[in-house]
Amino acid sequence: MEYVLQTNAVKKYYGNYHALNGLTMRVPKGSIYGFVGKNGAGKTTLIRLVCGLQRPTDGEVNIYGIGHEDKEIFKARRRMGAVVETPSIYLNMTAEENLKEQCRILGMPSFDGIAEILQLVGLENTGKKKAKNFSLGMRQRLGIAVALTGNPDFLVLDEPINGLDPQGIIDIRELILKLNRERGITVLVSSHILGELSKIATHFGFIDKGKIVKEMSAVQLDNACRKRIEITVSDAKILSRVLDGLNIEYSVKSDTEAEIFGEIGVTELTLKLHDEHCDVKRMCEHSESLEAFYINLLGGKSNE
CATH class of the missing domain: 3.40.50.300 (P-loop containing nucleotide triphosphate hydrolases)
Structure with a gap:
């Protein structure tokens, strides 16, 4: 370069x-x-x-x-x-x-x-x-x-x-x-x-x-600040199996919580989980801003 x-x-x-x-x-x-x-x-x-x-x-x-x-x-x-x-x-x-x-x-x-x-x-x-x-x-x-x-x-x-x-x-x-x-x-x-x-x-x-x-x-910053969906379900093991089948990237945080990365069809995911007897209790979309990334990087407060 x-x-x-x-x-x-x-x-x-x-x-x-x-x-x-x-x-x-x-x-x-x-x-x-x-x-x-x-x-x-x-x-x-x-x-x-x-x-x-x-x-x-x-x-x-x-x-x-x-x-x-x-x-x-x-x-x-x-x-x-x-x-x-x-x-x-x-x-x-x-x-x-x-x-x-x-x-x-x-x-x-x-x-x-x-x-x-x-x-x-x-x-x-x-x-x-x-x-x-x-x-x-x-x-x-x-x-x-x-x-x-x-x-x-x-x-x-x-x-x-x-x-x-x-x-x-x-x-x-x-x-x-x-x-x-x-x-x-x-x-x-x-x-x-x-x-x-x-x-x-x-x-x-x-x-x-x-x-x-x-x-x-x-591009690297976008990946670091990428959108994610935080989801709470009745059984994260079932959620993992369904997400693997859909070839969707995710990260399990606990027995009932996970983060999903990338685009998903909410309706499709919910129906598949229902078929597996897994209840969706909460779903929320998040994305980190440049300011939040900067604050986390420095471990301090913004001075904007």
Whole structure:
């Protein structure tokens, strides 16, 4: 598998405070990597190191196969776009003026593509309206537009939906999916709002106390959080025999209780159990959320 970003045992100390404690992570090319952690877990610190805003105390940050100490790292970072903490925009400029200024900063020879970017983020009709008069969601989208100037293929977004209203959250979510699916942009997005990440991420990295405690794909997470039916019957042995006959995965918890995984025909199961003189006393469907998985993983409380 090809990785856009890899870090190896990265540490970052501020005096006696250890923000990162040997963090190792891998962001696959073409993925939407959900960087999950509580406030203060080290997400923004890592992102600042990736963007070159700070240097690690120890360890290596590797972008497109180039280490942060390599003189070529500057070229690698030119392939990135980022919104770190708050959008870097000029409030007294229009959306178009902001993008033109970014073109000048990057040394781009023309303003070609600005109209396309504004349309992509839904700001094509803002005209002469200054950014200071934009809603928070519009400012976030303008920040992403600025980050897209220069045609990056790796986008880093630090808490992009913080403080947004429901419509703003939907807009940013749809924009991230569009950039990934239509433009093939790899996205590293950090957030402590786990429900939103679960809707877009293809891969996850769970960070706590400056370390990655687990990395997994969305498919692996779905399997870990898969739906199950908790069932209570008069005799779990009979239930096991019936489920074996139906080729359904299950787990027996006691003489009368079991968990059934996957799709089942409730009516068919109930009738077969009735024929075997086994009564169904209770049946309830459950599925673990990303938040619940995260809490169980860390053995603590969520900070959403």
